Amino acid sequence: xxxxxxxxxxxxxxxxxxxxxxxxxxxxxxxxxxxxxxxxxxxxxxxxxxxxxxxxxxxxxxxxxxxxxxxxxxxxxxxxxxxxxxxxxxxxxxxxxxxxxxxxxxxxxxxxxxxxxxxxxxxxxxxxxxxxxxxxxxxxxxxxxxxxxxxxxxxxxxxxxxxxxxxxxxxxxxxxxxxxxxxxxxxxxxxxxxxxxxxxxxxxxxxxxxxxxxxxxxxxxxx
Numbered sequence: 001x002x003x004x005x006x007x008x009x010x011x012x013x014x015x016x017x018x019x020x021x022x023x024x025x026x027x028x029x030x031x032x033x034x035x036x037x038x039x040x041x042x043x044x045x046x047x048x049x050x051x052x053x054x055x056x057x058x059x060x061x062x063x064x065x066x067x068x069x070x071x072x073x074x075x076x077x078x079x080x081x082x083x084x085x086x087x088x089x090x091x092x093x094x095x096x097x098x099x100x101x102x103x104x105x106x107x108x109x110x111x112x113x114x115x116x117x118x119x120x121x122x123x124x125x126x127x128x129x130x131x132x133x134x135x136x137x138x139x140x141x142x143x144x145x146x147x148x149x150x151x152x153x154x155x156x157x158x159x160x161x162x163x164x165x166x167x168x169x170x171x172x173x174x175x176x177x178x179x180x181x182x183x184x185x186x187x188x189x190x191x192x193x194x195x196x197x198x199x200x201x202x203x204x205x206x207x208x209x210x211x212x213x214x215x216x217x218x219x220x221x222x223x
Contacts, residue, residue, distance in 0.1 A: 036209040040174050044165040044202060048088035051199075059223055060091030063197060066221045067095045070159045070195055076103025079156040081119070084108050084128065084141040089163055090197055090223070093125050100124065107153060109180070110143045117151035117184045120144040154187045162217060164198040168208040171216035173198075185215045196220040 071080055080099055085092040099106050106122040111131070122128075122144050131140040154160070162181055164173035173196050175181055185194065194217040203220055 033209045033211055037174065037177065040209060041165055041177060044174070045088075047201070048199070051088045056088070056091055059199075060085075060094045062223050063090050063092065063221065064094035064098045066223065067161065067195070067197075068098060070161075070193060070219075071099055071102060071104060074102070074104060074158055077105060078158055079105045079107060079153075080159045080161075081107040081154055081157040082122065082161040083163055084122075084143070085163070086139045086141045090199065092161070092197070095161070096122050097124070107149065107157060108144060109141065109184070110148055111140055111180070117180070117187070119149040119151075119153045120146055121149070151184060151187045154184060154192075155189050157188065157192055160185070160188060160192055160194045162194060162196050164196040164202065164217075164220070166202045166204050166208050167196045167198055167217065167220040168204050168206065170207070171196075171218065171220070172208045172210045172214055173217055173220075174208050179213065182213050182215045194218045199223070 071078075074080070082092055082096050082099065084096075096106050096108070100122070107119040108122045110116075110118040110120040120143055123146075127145050128142040129145060130142055162173065162185075164175065166174040188194070194215075196217040196219070198220065200223055203222060
């Protein structure tokens with residue numbers, strides 16, 4: 001995994017990490033790593049509480065512009081994967097709607113009880129339904145109506161957009177702690193491009209705490 005190298009064609013909007021790899025020197029003490037991840041998550045979520053509705057709206061529109069470069073060469077009908085933002089995540093609806101307008105088939109997660117790896121087809125925000133909180137009290141993203149697609153559906157996706165609370169110079173990301181994406185990405189195509197989304201201050205110089213199952217990304221979008 002290459003460290004941050006400025007290889008992006010547009011370094012004001014994206015950071016390039018090189019080809020996805022699992023060679024990222026995981027921390028050796030799992031209990032220490034888990035504690036460090038919890039501290040990082042708590043700090044990230046506290047910082048996000050200060051984000052205003054106006055900042056969210058502007059960031060969502062900017063994300064759509066930045067993310068366009070990852071799909072502009074794809075033909076109509078090509079499968080891509082995104083997600084429905086929740087809480088103080090950067091809104092993704094403008095991005096997903098732009099992808100739809102390009103004729104792409106857009107997959108988003110369907111979590112079931114929170115652990116299943118399933119996907120649904122996004123056909124517009126009007127077809128989303130709100131989901132109850134998880135048993136733990138955690139948020140769940142809205143999900144599209146329609147049939148479930150199994151974990152293998154991701155195999156067809158050429159671009160995969162992934163949420164993050166932090167991303168470091170190795171392309172390692174900090175998620176919400178359930179390991180959903182690390183398990184989901186096991187079904188990706190080797191040719192797929194993985195792109196993390198986070199707030200600018202969450203692209204960090206310090207090494208994100210990691211374990212052996214953590215999957216690095218190829219790019220992170222810088223707003």
